Amino acid sequence: MKTSxxxxxxxxxLDPARRWFTLIFLLLSIILVIASQVIGTxxxxxxxAALLGGMVSLFFAFTNPWRNATNYAIMAGVCLGLIALxxxxxxxxxxxxxxxxxxxxxxxxFTGLIxxxxxxxxxxxxxxxxxxxx
Numbered sequence: 001m002k003t004s005x006x007x008x009x010x011x012x013x014l015d016p017a018r019r020w021f022t023l024i025f026l027l028l029s030i031i032l033v034i035a036s037q038v039i040g041t042x043x044x045x046x047x048x049a050a051l052l053g054g055m056v057s058l059f060f061a062f063t064n065p066w067r068n069a070t071n072y073a074i075m076a077g078v079c080l081g082l083i084a085l086x087x088x089x090x091x092x093x094x095x096x097x098x099x100x101x102x103x104x105x106x107x108x109x110f111t112g113l114i115x116x117x118x119x120x121x122x123x124x125x126x127x128x129x130x131x132x133x134x
Contacts, residue, residue, distance in 0.1 A: 012065045025061035029054045055117035056124070063121065069129035076122025079115040086111060 013022045032054030039047035059075075066072060086107060093101055 009065065013062065015065075018065055021064045022061055025057050025064060029057035029061055032057060051113075052117055052120070055113055056121045059117055059121035060125070063125065066125065067129065069126045069133065072122045072125030072129065074122075076119045076126065079118030079122060083111050083115045083119075086115075 012018060032050045036047045036051035036054060039050060041047040041051055063072070063075070090102060090107065093099060
């Protein structure tokens with residue numbers, strides 16, 4: 001039976017060589033997200049930074065087996081493209097006067113909690129592995 005590449009990726013997260021990296025990034029993510037909620041994120045730069053750092057750590061918890069700068073650059077590009085697509089959808093819905101279908105919370109959560117940390121993690125991973133390989 002042939003295993004899928006996604007299954008191989010998730011199994012590689014628990015390899016003895018990478019298990020500690022995965023657990024450390026996952027634990028760091030949990031600690032930072034909880035700390036951001038304790039501190040508060042409403043107009044509070046330290047709380048927002050802790051939340052962003054926690055989400056970036058969550059990305060690294062799942063992408064730490066990647067050893068190629070190109071993979072991280074693609075991830076950053078996809079996240080940037082998703083933000084552009086989100087704003088394009090907002091502009092189209094606004095032009096059609098269908099603003100009742102827009103949810104500010106969902107858009108801000110998607111762009112701020114998924115795409116922005118993906119861009120930061122992608123850029124950081126891309127630079128790290130580009131420097132490390134040279």
